Amino acid sequence: MTTITNESVLIARLAGxxxxxxxLKPEIPIRSETRxxxxxxIDSLDLVAIILQIxxxxxxxxxxxxxxxxxxxxxxxxxxxxxxxxxxxxxxVPEQKRAAG
Amino acid sequence: xxxxxxxxxxxxxxCLGRDxxxxxxxxxxxxxxxxxxxALGAEMxxxxxxxxVENFGPGSMREDRDIxxxxxxxxxxxxxxxxxxxxxxxxDRHEDSIDRDRAALVVGSAxxxxxxxxxEEARAAxxxxxxxxxxxVPGMIINQAAGQIAQHMRxxxxxxxxxxxxxxxxxxxxxxxxxxRAGDADLALCGAGESAFTPSVVNGFATMKALLGxxxxxxxxxxxxxxSRPFSKDRAGFVLAxxxxxxxxxxxxxxxxxxxxPQAELLGWSTNxxxxxxxxxxxxxxxxxxxxxxxxxxxxxxxIDYYNAHGTSTVVNDHAETLIIKDVFREKARRLPISSIKGxxxxxLGAASAIEAAVSxxxxxxxxxxxxxxxxxxxxLDLDYVPDKPRAARLDTILTAAFGFGGTNNCLVLGxxxx
Numbered sequence: 001m002t003t004i005t006n007e008s009v010l011i012a013r014l015a016g017x018x019x020x021x022x023x024l025k026p027e028i029p030i031r032s033e034t035r036x037x038x039x040x041x042i043d044s045l046d047l048v049a050i051i052l053q054i055x056x057x058x059x060x061x062x063x064x065x066x067x068x069x070x071x072x073x074x075x076x077x078x079x080x081x082x083x084x085x086x087x088x089x090x091x092x093v094p095e096q097k098r099a100a101g
Numbered sequence: 102x103x104x105x106x107x108x109x110x111x112x113x114x115x116c117l118g119r120d121x122x123x124x125x126x127x128x129x130x131x132x133x134x135x136x137x138x139x140a141l142g143a144e145m146x147x148x149x150x151x152x153x154v155e156n157f158g159p160g161s162m163r164e165d166r167d168i169x170x171x172x173x174x175x176x177x178x179x180x181x182x183x184x185x186x187x188x189x190x191x192x193d194r195h196e197d198s199i200d201r202d203r204a205a206l207v208v209g210s211a212x213x214x215x216x217x218x219x220x221e222e223a224r225a226a227x228x229x230x231x232x233x234x235x236x237x238v239p240g241m242i243i244n245q246a247a248g249q250i251a252q253h254m255r256x257x258x259x260x261x262x263x264x265x266x267x268x269x270x271x272x273x274x275x276x277x278x279x280x281x282r283a284g285d286a287d288l289a290l291c292g293a294g295e296s297a298f299t300p301s302v303v304n305g306f307a308t309m310k311a312l313l314g315x316x317x318x319x320x321x322x323x324x325x326x327x328x329s330r331p332f333s334k335d336r337a338g339f340v341l342a343x344x345x346x347x348x349x350x351x352x353x354x355x356x357x358x359x360x361x362x363p364q365a366e367l368l369g370w371s372t373n374x375x376x377x378x379x380x381x382x383x384x385x386x387x388x389x390x391x392x393x394x395x396x397x398x399x400x401x402x403x404x405i406d407y408y409n410a411h412g413t414s415t416v417v418n419d420h421a422e423t424l425i426i427k428d429v430f431r432e433k434a435r436r437l438p439i440s441s442i443k444g445x446x447x448x449x450l451g452a453a454s455a456i457e458a459a460v461s462x463x464x465x466x467x468x469x470x471x472x473x474x475x476x477x478x479x480x481x482l483d484l485d486y487v488p489d490k491p492r493a494a495r496l497d498t499i500l501t502a503a504f505g506f507g508g509t510n511n512c513l514v515l516g517x518x519x520x
Contacts, residue, residue, distance in 0.1 A: 046170075
């Protein structure tokens with residue numbers, strides 16, 4: 001049985017946001033190590049839109065200085081986790097909470 | 102002698118259908134695309150009768166990623182019409198023969214992406230800061246329709262985006278023809294897209310009594326399809342719709358070089374300004390616009406076989422337009438077939454005259470006049486409005502006209518070409 005960690009749940013949520021905002025097709029893989037620009041073709045407008053969506057979904061604010069250093073999806077996850085340590089739990093839907101154990 | 106300009110492709114996306122064929126079939130079968138729209142609830146909107154393009158929305162998988170990020174419906178409607186017109190011209194089969202730097206794009210709209218603006222303002226109000234989507238500005242600017250079409254269809258010639266209220270689509274055709282006539286382009290993709298269903302726009306038109314209001318006992322109560330009734334004695338305002346229309350124009354040289362089939366000839370055109378009032382049409386100036394277009398086309402009033410009317414279904418427009426027709430056509434006015442397809446399609450503002458230009462091209466091809474729906478005779482409006490059913494007729498020359506708020510008018514004269 002696969003154990004789903006809180007980190008992987010967070011990555012999955014961020015992948016959903018990135019996919020929805022940047023209009024990426026479902027078959028494009030998005031993992032922690034996926035590069036935002038080189039692998040996903042995210043441009044500067046996409047990144048701003050993704051950050052705004054994260055602000056809404058997680059009720060946090062990532063400041064502009066931090067945005068400049070985002071390179072991979074994991075960097076984004078680190079920013080979210082730093083500002084909302086409970087983000088992976090308190091915002092989970094019940095099914096995800098059970099799956100995350 | 103000036104170079105001849107031909108229409109080689111035409112399309113429409115309307116509340117009667119997502120393509121030209123379904124729109125035309127709806128028109129000649131006397132169907133209305135007007136429905137009660139649950140999305141226009143009474144808590145926010147003063148009218149829920151409207152013409153939506155059904156099963157159409159930003160975000161479908163066939164769309165390119167960039168335009169999918171811009172959920173302003175006018176962009177997507179314009180793109181659909183542009184692609185269809187290009188394909189109708191057969192130009193998608195000439196990809197290697199087209200000089201893409203000499204393909205002009207003229208795509209207008211009255212309001213652009215106001216729907217996106219309204220959605221983003223509502224979203225921003227829920228946020229704790231002042232940020233808005235970075236896609237808002239690119240999505241709401243009117244020239245983004247031409248921009249996205251250029252990007253996705255790889256057309257790099259002259260570009261313009263007329264914002265001439267309810268005359269925008271006709272102006273787009275005029276400007277496209279001017280690019281060709283000036284020698285700046287071989288082809289011109291011209292049209293307009295519109296979807297302006299925001300509370301401010303709907304309620305703004307309703308408050309100024311241009312839009313049909315809610316009124317108990319109106320015949321639209323039992324049949325929404327009877328809401329839009331141009332030239333009818335009980336006309337009581339226009340019915341808002343969304344849509345897009347497009348024409349592809351080509352020089353005679355391009356027609357021959359690319360082996361295109363002329364569907365109609367753009368014989369002449371005119372555009373002018375009322376300089377009169379923010380919203381009321383000016384009879385004398387519109388008469389002059391129509392007469393100038395016919396003179397430029399080299400035709401006389403007696404040569405016009407069908408007048409495709411602006412015919413909005415407002416008390417003011419349809420009365421004024423009837424007087425204008427009498428001024429221009431004089432003794433022939435009573436024998437001239439006139440119809441307004443807004444009875445079936447409602448009024449899609451900037452897109453309407455592009456749709457009407459496309460329908461006029463189809464009428465020439467089919468030798469058939471689409472009817473004015475929902476007509477009840479008005480003693481003051483005593484012309485032949487082709488009521489209730491289509492009419493077969495010999496159509497060699499058609500005049501289509503549009504008038505916009507801000508006192509802006511245009512007129513196109515289209516001629517039949519051999520099939």
